[in-house]
Each structure stands twice: as structure tokens, then as C-alpha cells.
Amino acid sequence: MTPTYSTDIVIFGGGIAGLWLLNRLRNQGFDAILFESNQIGSGQTIASQGIIHGGLKYALNGALTGATEAIADMPSRWRNCLAGSGDVDLQGTAILSNHYYLWSAAGLRSKLKTFLGSKSLRGKVNPLQNKEFSSLFRNSTVQGNLYELPDFVINTDSLLQVLARNQFDHLFKYEKDAIEFNRNQLGDIESVSIISNLPNSTSSEIQIEAQQFIFCAGGGNEKLISQANLKTPNTQRRPLKMVWIRNNDLPPAYVHCIGDSFSLTPRLTVTTHYNDENDVVWYLGGELAEKGVERSNEEQIQAAKNQTAESFPWVDFSNASWNCISIDRCEAKIENRFRPDDTCLIAEDNAIAVWPTKLTLTPSLADKIVEHLANNSIAARPTNDNSTLRQYFGEPKIAVPYWN
Numbered sequence: 398m399t400p401t402y403s404t405d406i407v408i409f410g411g412g413i414a415g416l417w418l419l420n421r422l423r424n425q426g427f428d429a430i431l432f433e434s435n436q437i438g439s440g441q442t443i444a445s446q447g448i449i450h451g452g453l454k455y456a457l458n459g460a461l462t463g464a465t466e467a468i469a470d471m472p473s474r475w476r477n478c479l480a481g482s483g484d485v486d487l488q489g490t491a492i493l494s495n496h497y498y499l500w501s502a503a504g505l506r507s508k509l510k511t512f513l514g515s516k517s518l519r520g521k522v523n524p525l526q527n528k529e530f531s532s533l534f535r536n537s538t539v540q541g542n543l544y545e546l547p548d549f550v551i552n553t554d555s556l557l558q559v560l561a562r563n564q565f566d567h568l569f570k571y572e573k574d575a576i577e578f579n580r581n582q583l584g585d586i587e588s589v590s591i592i593s594n595l596p597n598s599t600s601s602e603i604q605i606e607a608q609q610f611i612f613c614a615g616g617g618n619e620k621l622i623s624q625a626n627l628k629t630p631n632t633q634r635r636p637l638k639m640v641w642i643r644n645n646d647l648p649p650a651y652v653h654c655i656g657d658s659f660s661l662t663p664r665l666t667v668t669t670h671y672n673d674e675n676d677v678v679w680y681l682g683g684e685l686a687e688k689g690v691e692r693s694n695e696e697q698i699q700a701a702k703n704q705t706a707e708s709f710p711w712v713d714f715s716n717a718s719w720n721c722i723s724i725d726r727c728e729a730k731i732e733n734r735f736r737p738d739d740t741c742l743i744a745e746d747n748a749i750a751v752w753p754t755k756l757t758l759t760p761s762l763a764d765k766i767v768e769h770l771a772n773n774s775i776a777a778r779p780t781n782d783n784s785t786l787r788q789y790f791g792e793p794k795i796a797v798p799y800w801n
Contacts, residue, residue: 410614416560426777439796450548491555497548569790593789630750633730638689644717
């Protein structure tokens with residue numbers, strides 16, 4: 398006979414969305430558990446640049462878009478959590494830079510886009526004088542403009558450690574092909590059967606009953622939606638080819654570089670990280686990463702060399718090592734929309750498929766899920782001893798950055 402286990406919420410996916418939600422729900426008294434098929438944060442989270450931004454990159458035409466409005470209050474939400482006074486305690490998360498910057502090239506169009514963007518936001522955007530420039534721009538040979546934004550940059554692997562530190566008893570590893578969703582007579586999902594991945598378990602599988610099943614698995618949502626036979630949610634992927642540069646002579650860089658093209662995406666989005674040997678790593682996104690999917694790895698690295706040389710002609714890259722990685726941004730597929738402006742939640746048959754869309758919007762996603770549970774009269778019940786599940790499932794490891 399298959400053993401059973403009962404809980405309030407089962408979360409699938411251990412990236413930023415799943416971990417944040419696990420912490421939020423358990424803080425509110427819910428008996429919530431999380432299943433991860435790979436490593437914690439191994440998808441979009443560890444590939445993120447860690448920018449907690451307020452939407453300027455979406456306002457370079459001077460107009461407030463839906464994305465700009467959705468993101469505007471996020472930096473303050475995150476700062477409260479980092480201080481221990483928010484919905485989720487992020488104390489101990491490493492902050493790589495307390496500010497992010499916007500740099501315009503010398504061209505008129507670049508300066509105009511930067512100016513319009515800076516004037517369209519609610520947050521405080523400060524134009525800096527040369528004497529206030531960071532070390533990167535102090536030696537600039539380009540007469541550009543530098544703005545200080547209310548955005549900041551966190552260390553994503555540190556964030557994963559902090560979100561997981563109090564939840565290890567509630568994190569479980571499973572095999573993505575080893576599950577089956579079970580429905581009741583009304584057609585709602587009432588349980589999931591998962592095959593054990595521990596050789597010495599007392600049973601080959603266990604049936605887990607829950608009030609709600611939440612899919613937070615990013616690219617893995619596609620398979621979960623199919624396995625649960627859901628009809629409404631659908632996913633889309635937007636690929637990127639990111640580049641990282643390792644060179645200990647590089648100064649810290651946390652900046653959007655605005656080019657002279659008609660594109661409203663920053664030409665380069667640069668963050669600085671450090672590997673296990675404390676080597677300096679520049680991580681490059683922006684328009685370079687979006688257009689890079691059309692290039693081979695060799696072509697993308699050459700494009701990165703060209704763009705960094707043009708954007709930072711005073712920086713010496715001669716001793717740098719270059720690498721690139723392909724990642725997918727996974728989002729809800731919305732009719733006639735290329736990129737969702739906000740977080741997405743699609744509920745069907747006791748399951749919810751969710752996508753934060755952007756790292757910075759994670760607190761907003763949790764708000765929507767908490768509201769959905771309240772509106773559907775899903776309340777916390779007495780908690781269980783999760784050690785029972787540890788007899789069937791191991792503990793997932795935490796992902797490490799690519800440059801480690």
C-alpha cells in the first residue's frame with residue numbers, strides 16, 4: 398500500500414520564486430514544502446545579474462510602460478527585506494553594489510535617451526559630476542553622462558543561501574519524470590505521487606496530498622503543466638547569450654551603457670562578481686545578450702570584445718579571459734504580448750502556474766499568491782513533521798555561479 402503524507406502547499410521549483418514563496422508561506426503559518434529536480438537556483442536565478450531595479454531600462458523613451466510601473470517600488474521592498482523588516486528575512490545577503498548607474502555615450506541620441514529615462518521615473522535619479530564618478534569612469538576618455546539610480550545589485554548565490562538556510566528541512570530533491578498528479582471526482586488535483594529517490598526508503602513512492610500545488614519551476618513549468626494536464630497555462634522562452642570576462646585588473650562596474658542606436662534596450666548591462674579565488678568577473682547582458690542568440694559562441698565573444706572596447710576605451714582587456722553561456726528567460730505566454738510587463742499567476746484545478754518574469758518582481762508575485770489563497774479560503778492547518786519525507790527524498794544542493 399502506498400504511504401500518504403498531507404500538507405497545505407506543495408511547491409515545485411527551487412529558484413528565487415519558489416524559495417521566496419516557501420519562506421513567505423511558512424512565515425504565515427502554512428505547512429509548505431518544496432521539491433526541486435536539479436540544484437536550488439540552478440536555472441534563471443543563478444544566471445541572473447542580481448540587479449534589483451526600478452524600471453529605468455524600460456523608460457528610455459521617456460514614457461512610463463506597464464513594466465516600469467510594476468517595478469517602480471521594488472527596490473524599497475527588497476531593501477526592507479535585506480534589513481530584516483520585510484515579508485521575508487534576507488539579512489546576510491551580500492550586496493555587491495548599493496547603487497547602479499546609467500552611462501550615456503558622447504552621442505546626442507544616447508544622451509537624450511538617458512535624460513528622458515531619468516526624468517520619467519518616480520525614484521531618485523541623480524546626475525553625477527565628474528568628481529563624483531566611480532573608479533570605473535574617473536579615467537574615462539569619453540565625454541558621457543553618468544547617473545546614479547536607486548537600483549542596487551545583490552549576490553544571487555548569497556541570496557540562495559539565505560533563503561534556503563532556514564528551510565532545509567522543507568526542501569526535497571525529486572526526479573522530474575517520477576511524478577503523477579491524481580485528481581478527485583470533481584476533477585481537481587488532490588495529490589501527487591512521487592517515486593522515492595533514496596535506495597533504502599521503506600516504499601518506492603509516496604502520495605502527497607495538499608490544498609494547493611504551485612509550479613514555480615521556470616523552464617520546468619512546461620513539463621509540470623503537461624504532467625498535471627492543465628489546459629490554461631502556457632509558457633514561452635526568450636533566450637539570451639550572456640558573456641563573462643575574468644580579469645583582475647578590471648575595476649568594479651555596475652552600469653547600463655546606453656548606445657546611439659534607436660534601440661530602447663541598454664547596449665550593455667554590466668555587473669561585477671568574484672569567483673571562489675576572488676578573481677574579478679564582469680558579467681554582460683543587455684542588447685548584447687539578446688542579439689547574441691543569433692551568433693555562435695566565437696562570434697558572441699568577438700561582439701562582446703568590440704562593444705566593451707567601444708564603451709570603455711580606457712579599460713585594458715588585453716589579459717582578460719572570455720566565456721559565454723546560453724540561458725532562457727521563461728515566462729507565461731500571453732496572447733499578442735512578446736514580454737509580460739508583470740508577474741503572472743494562472744490557476745486551474747487546485748494548481749497555480751507562476752512566473753515572476755523578473756528577479757526584482759519576486760515580492761510582488763508572492764503577494765499575488767497569498768491573495769489568491771485567501772480569496773479561495775485556503776488557510777493554514779497544523780504543521781507536520783517533515784522528517785517523514787526525508788525517508789523518501791534527499792536534499793537538493795545549492796547551485797554555484799558559472800565562473801566557479
